[in-house]
Amino acid sequence: MTNFAIAIHGGAGTITAASLTSQQEKVYRAALQEAVEAGHQVLADGGSSLEAVEVAVVLLEDSPLFNAGRGSVFTKEGKHEMDAAIMCGKTLEAGAVAGVKNIRNPVKLSRAVMDHSDHVMLSGYGAEEFARNHGIAFENEAYFFDAFRYRQWSEVRDSNMFMLDHSEKKDEKFGTVGAVALDKSGNLAASTSTGGMTNKNYNRIGDTPIIGAGTYANNATCAVSCTGHGEFYMRAVVAYDVSCLMEYKGYSLKQACEEVVQRKLVNMGGEGGLIAVSSNGDVSLPFNTEGMYRAFKRNKEKTFVGIYKE
Numbered sequence: 001m002t003n004f005a006i007a008i009h010g011g012a013g014t015i016t017a018a019s020l021t022s023q024q025e026k027v028y029r030a031a032l033q034e035a036v037e038a039g040h041q042v043l044a045d046g047g048s049s050l051e052a053v054e055v056a057v058v059l060l061e062d063s064p065l066f067n068a069g070r071g072s073v074f075t076k077e078g079k080h081e082m083d084a085a086i087m088c089g090k091t092l093e094a095g096a097v098a099g100v101k102n103i104r105n106p107v108k109l110s111r112a113v114m115d116h117s118d119h120v121m122l123s124g125y126g127a128e129e130f131a132r133n134h135g136i137a138f139e140n141e142a143y144f145f146d147a148f149r150y151r152q153w154s155e156v157r158d159s160n161m162f163m164l165d166h167s168e169k170k171d172e173k174f175g176t177v178g179a180v181a182l183d184k185s186g187n188l189a190a191s192t193s194t195g196g197m198t199n200k201n202y203n204r205i206g207d208t209p210i211i212g213a214g215t216y217a218n219n220a221t222c223a224v225s226c227t228g229h230g231e232f233y234m235r236a237v238v239a240y241d242v243s244c245l246m247e248y249k250g251y252s253l254k255q256a257c258e259e260v261v262q263r264k265l266v267n268m269g270g271e272g273g274l275i276a277v278s279s280n281g282d283v284s285l286p287f288n289t290e291g292m293y294r295a296f297k298r299n300k301e302k303t304f305v306g307i308y309k310e
């Protein structure tokens with residue numbers, strides 16, 4: 001039987017057992033399980049990895065629990081600007097949007113850019129106009145308002161500090177979302193979506209929509225979706241680096257992920273993690289923070305959902 005698999009993440013950071021109540025933990029676990037199983041169902045029904053990652057990411061974007069779509073963090077201006085990307089491992093086609101406002105599901109917009117334009121990345125106003133022309137749903141500001149996120153931003157809005165959604169405060173955690181999948185035809189896909197970092201400069205773009213940094217897929221190697229301090233992920237070209245180690249050095253998925261997340265990023269001071277699935281169905285979910293919201297499901301195996309270090 002051909003392996004098929006999907007893995008998702010909901011962000012990495014200072015997430016410890018002591019920082020979540022058992023009720024909060026339950027809610028996160030349920031949201032992760034629902035998203036990974038919805039994506040897995042697409043694969044089990046013979047759907048493509050692209051569809052599967054999109055279905056999973058849409059569910060995570062629609063949840064206020066995660067820093068993407070509805071739950072996006074506040075920028076320095078008190079607004080929400082979102083980044084997203086999607087990539088097809090078979091064709092190496094990719095679509096990305098950066099700094100978009102009021103888009104309900106940035107992942108759908110990135111898919112539209114991939115499918116219906118000659119470009120890879122659109123930003124700001126141009127991306128929004130493209131969205132209007134392609135029937136992508138918009139939401140008003142109220143849709144993106146979240147009391148916790150507002151409080152989180154209020155504490156740093158007068159400073160120059162910007163932070164990973166989940167690294168400073170120990171009691172409430174959220175995060176960027178992503179999905180990677182391998183379908184029954186052997187095709188890989190990756191997608192990532194984020195509101196970025198709390199109190200980020202307006203118009204700041206992170207690693208998420210940058211192909212090769214936060215998102216990458218190639219049928220010859222693996223599909224990768226990252227979460228963490230984007231500035232480091234861009235400089236370390238993290239997602240492509242994992243793929244390169246497999247392609248040029250013959251590393252296994254696990255070896256490549258360990259090298260990049262536990263050595264290269266740690267040496268640079270880059271906090272975060274990633275999820276990856278290889279063309280033969282291996283899954284790796286490394287992180288160098290205290291926790292990462294994550295889940296995966298392969299073939300008919302039991303769903304794995306994790307938050308803390310095992």
Ligand code: ASP
Pocket residue numbers: 011012067164165175176194195196197205206207208214226227228229230231233
């Ligand atoms: N990587 C994202 C960014 O820097 C943040 C995150 O993963 O939470 O925009």
